[in-house]
Amino acid sequence: MSIASESALRPARRTASGSRDRGRARSPGATIAIYGGLLVFAVWILLPVWYLVVSSLITPTQLGVKPFPLIPSSITFDNYLSVLTGSTRNQVFGSTDAGSRLLPAIGQSFFIGAVLVVLDLILAGAAAYGLSRYPFRGARSFELAIIVTRVVPAIAIIGPFFVAFRIIGVLNTPFALIISYNVFTLPLAIMILKNYFDQLPREIEEAAKIDGASRLQTLWIIVVPIARPGLVAAGVLIFLEAWSEFFYALVLTNQLTVPPLLAGFQSVQQFNWNALAAATVMSILPPVVLVLLFQRHVIGALTAGIGK
Amino acid sequence: MTSPALSNELSRADQWFGFRLTVPAAVILIALLALPTGLTILYSLHDVPANGASLGPFVGFENFSIVLSSPVFWRSATVTLLFSVGFVTLSTAIGLAMAILLNQKFIGRGLARALLIIPWATPWLVIGILWKWFADGSVGGLNAVLIALGITSDYHDFLADPNTALPVTILAAVWRQASFAGILLLAGLQTLPDELGEAAALDGAGVWQRFLHITLPWLRPALATVAVLNVIYAFLQFDVIFAMTQGGPGDATQVLSLLIYRQLFAVTQIGLGSALAVILGLVALVGGLITVKLLYRGHVQ
Numbered sequence: 001m002s003i004a005s006e007s008a009l010r011p012a013r014r015t016a017s018g019s020r021d022r023g024r025a026r027s028p029g030a031t032i033a034i035y036g037g038l039l040v041f042a043v044w045i046l047l048p049v050w051y052l053v054v055s056s057l058i059t060p061t062q063l064g065v066k067p068f069p070l071i072p073s074s075i076t077f078d079n080y081l082s083v084l085t086g087s088t089r090n091q092v093f094g095s096t097d098a099g100s101r102l103l104p105a106i107g108q109s110f111f112i113g114a115v116l117v118v119l120d121l122i123l124a125g126a127a128a129y130g131l132s133r134y135p136f137r138g139a140r141s142f143e144l145a146i147i148v149t150r151v152v153p154a155i156a157i158i159g160p161f162f163v164a165f166r167i168i169g170v171l172n173t174p175f176a177l178i179i180s181y182n183v184f185t186l187p188l189a190i191m192i193l194k195n196y197f198d199q200l201p202r203e204i205e206e207a208a209k210i211d212g213a214s215r216l217q218t219l220w221i222i223v224v225p226i227a228r229p230g231l232v233a234a235g236v237l238i239f240l241e242a243w244s245e246f247f248y249a250l251v252l253t254n255q256l257t258v259p260p261l262l263a264g265f266q267s268v269q270q271f272n273w274n275a276l277a278a279a280t281v282m283s284i285l286p287p288v289v290l291v292l293l294f295q296r297h298v299i300g301a302l303t304a305g306i307g308k
Numbered sequence: 309m310t311s312p313a314l315s316n317e318l319s320r321a322d323q324w325f326g327f328r329l330t331v332p333a334a335v336i337l338i339a340l341l342a343l344p345t346g347l348t349i350l351y352s353l354h355d356v357p358a359n360g361a362s363l364g365p366f367v368g369f370e371n372f373s374i375v376l377s378s379p380v381f382w383r384s385a386t387v388t389l390l391f392s393v394g395f396v397t398l399s400t401a402i403g404l405a406m407a408i409l410l411n412q413k414f415i416g417r418g419l420a421r422a423l424l425i426i427p428w429a430t431p432w433l434v435i436g437i438l439w440k441w442f443a444d445g446s447v448g449g450l451n452a453v454l455i456a457l458g459i460t461s462d463y464h465d466f467l468a469d470p471n472t473a474l475p476v477t478i479l480a481a482v483w484r485q486a487s488f489a490g491i492l493l494l495a496g497l498q499t500l501p502d503e504l505g506e507a508a509a510l511d512g513a514g515v516w517q518r519f520l521h522i523t524l525p526w527l528r529p530a531l532a533t534v535a536v537l538n539v540i541y542a543f544l545q546f547d548v549i550f551a552m553t554q555g556g557p558g559d560a561t562q563v564l565s566l567l568i569y570r571q572l573f574a575v576t577q578i579g580l581g582s583a584l585a586v587i588l589g590l591v592a593l594v595g596g597l598i599t600v601k602l603l604y605r606g607h608v609q
Contacts (some may be wrong), residue, residue, distance in 0.1 A: 037409045051449035067452035127333035134326025151592045156585035157344035163360045244431030246547045259433040291429040303495030
């Protein structure tokens with residue numbers, strides 16, 4: 001089963017005590033190679049991020065200077081003000097309402113993500129538990145079908161969605177996305193939770209059964225509380241996918257959520273890169289913070305079974 | 309793993325309970341996935357009117373023969389293949405290098421591993437936007453860095469140049485995906501018992517030999533997973549290219565997913581677009597299966 005469970009991902013400090021043989025000193029050459037590699041690694045990850053953050057904190061005039069000021073002489077929060085309010089301190093920001101649409105879009109993204117998390121944790125949690133503890137005939141085929149769904153291109157099924165949503169009149173509403181996002185969030189949640197339930201010890205459930213608890217009582221009173229880390233991880237990943245999704249939102253709504261709005265900003269003339277950068281930083285913060293907060297659970301769930 | 313025999317041991321009532329727990333999710337997935345997939349396949353066999361309100365006349369495989377005899381399709385397929393080869397090899401290789409590096413002991417390892425997560429947690433579209441401007445010909449940071457390092461002497465508009473547009477979109481997508489590969493491979497490496505490497509070192513095996521004969525075989529299953537995911541992500545990539553080039557300049561970066569998007573929503577040729585979508589789905593499926601076969605060759609378990 002999954003070797004790469006959480007134990008493998010705990011912070012390294014723990015292993016320091018057990019590093020008997022590793023105590024052998026590393027050769028100076030190896031040390032230099034490692035820290036050299038780390039420098040390259042840090043630059044690779046941080047350079048684009050740094051460019052983004054600096055762009056959001058400087059004025060268009062500073063941005064126009066060649067070469068790009070990687071270490072700016074002064075910073076300003078005007079870009080953030082302008083995308084939040086639609087205007088800067090001195091002037092109305094552009095002739096469009098683009099700026100004032102960011103906060104509502106962030107709100108919609110949060111709403112859609114939150115509804116999907118609740119909905120999918122219930123649906124996928126039940127299904128994953130059934131598949132793990134009470135495998136019925138055909139359960140294995142269902143699991144394989146779930147994996148196959150990952151290669152169905154969104155673009156291959158968007159046409160029928162568009163037509164159906166126009167008929168029932170949910171185009172350009174959050175419901176269009178809440179419905180269609182299940183295509184990828186539900187299989188993801190089932191896979192992760194099935195993996196997680198497989199790892200949970202069954203003894204307590206069996207004890208509960210002997211004590212006369214019904215199967216449903218066992219699930220609700222015993223399993224849900226001890227499965228909380230797995231549910232949290234699945235919830236974060238569902239939210240992340242919903243927050244990041246662009247294609248369905250582009251086709252099925254008129255820039256309702258953050259990604260299509262950002263894409264739309266790119267074609268608004270008055271909207272310069274400084275303002276777009278500020279909007280982009282704000283759009284990255286929720287998923288990044290969420291993942292870093294629950295890092296251990298999320299990475300554990302994501303990589304469970306990788307060593308199979 | 310749940311043994312196949314287990315389901316026989318379960319009572320009928322228990323199996324029925326498991327089935328009922330799974331039914332709601334299964335019904336939703338069938339409605340949302342199987343139904344539209346079936347409809348798209350139907351569309352691909354018909355000359356669907358632009359408003360999509362009816363199927364239109366049945367035309368058999370005519371849409372497919374139009375697509376397959378179109379130079380635009382083959383040009384787009386070539387771009388998709390080039391993008392995929394670059395994306396899969398670079399993501400996997402850089403991911404592996406990062407995983408090996410972050411599996412060493414050094415000061416600040418927790419911080420470095422948190423850094424690894426940032427590109428993965430960033431939405432694909434945002435990565436496209438970020439790299440579009442990073443590679444920009446006038447305000448981009450990439451030019452500033454290249455000039456400071458003395459690699460180039462002048463500002464270059466990478467995304468407007470048909471020769472550099474595709475490599476730069478690949479680089480942007482790799483920036484995200486290498487982190488994802490790194491996270492998965494690092495988890496695989498962390499399960500590698502230290503004793504294996506140490507025993508080999510005592511026997512006089514060098515760093516490279518230990519990598520070839522211990523690390524790589526150990527990572528084989530993780531590498532297979534990563535490679536399959538990379539292949540699928542490569543064929544289905546849309547967001548990054550949409551944000552960076554919209555397929556341009558000319559058709560230099562027009563991958564199949566973008567071509568389909570145009571067919572469906574810009575020129576509204578639903579029948580043709582659906583035929584293209586069916587082809588892309590098959591390609592992604594076959595690509596994934598071939599990768600699994602290649603990586604598991606000779607390692608039947």
